[in-house]
Amino acid sequence: MDAHASDDISKHVKTYFMVFGTLMVLTIVTVGVSYLHLPVHVAILVALFIATIKGSLVALFFMHLNHERKMIYWVLALTAVFFAVLLLVPLSTNLDKIVQKY
């Protein structure tokens, strides 16, 4: 491996540890927020928001999705569409109950 490539990886390593620190802080925030006993719908939104940020950090930096080939993005875009369908279609059959409950 040439020196340039090795320097490049060293920069990546610094980023990995910064992401690690951020993930730890967000984990503490996630647990901390749960002790505030917010109304359920607010707690769900806050928890999902933090989890989405944490998940995105893992996907972007540890799984290198911040600089990946187009083919991978296409595969993931297709997956995201099917994921949304799988989650939202069954949910839509219960919209009346959800509105009543929350």
Add this chain to the structure above:
Amino acid sequence: MEIPYTVEIRPDTGLTNGKLGVWLFLASEVMLFAALFSSYILLRVGSTEWPHGFQELNVPMAAINTVILITSSVTMVMAWASLKMNNFSKFRMHLGITILLAVAFLVIKYFEYAEHLATGMGPWHSTFLAIYFTMTGLHALHIIGGIIVNGYLWGPGAKMWTSEPVRFTNRIEIAGLYWHFVDLVWIFLFPMLYLL
């Protein structure tokens, strides 16, 4: 027969076959967990009462497990980075720590399960515990799968480093993608089951 495009990039996809293969596998895994997330939402909105996770489950243990899995993701990516920097002994150390952290996760999960079962709070007790055991059980199976693959790559599989270093580095990257996915699933499972 030699497997094609393990090291060189396939011109039409711009990727090695292994990398595209693992992403397609992960896409199918997303759908597997999505089916369970969808079931969780339907069960929750369809129930007359639903407990707060923190009333039934051990939050400190799960929080420690979250820290363990995130740390193992860092050591996994460091194992790959060590190979990229031509440092095999550091690779072995980082992958070894990843495996140990995965085992620690399972040990904590075992104590959590044992605590529930000892008090008769098994999956048969309530819909909440049924979906809890199903989702965390499936996740634990993925952890076991990761330990087996990473254990092979740490032990006998590591011989490839001397004969085909680039191919071996690609293998570690691919095993890492799977491991980070397992971490990512837990990042959503933890608040959903334990904190809401």
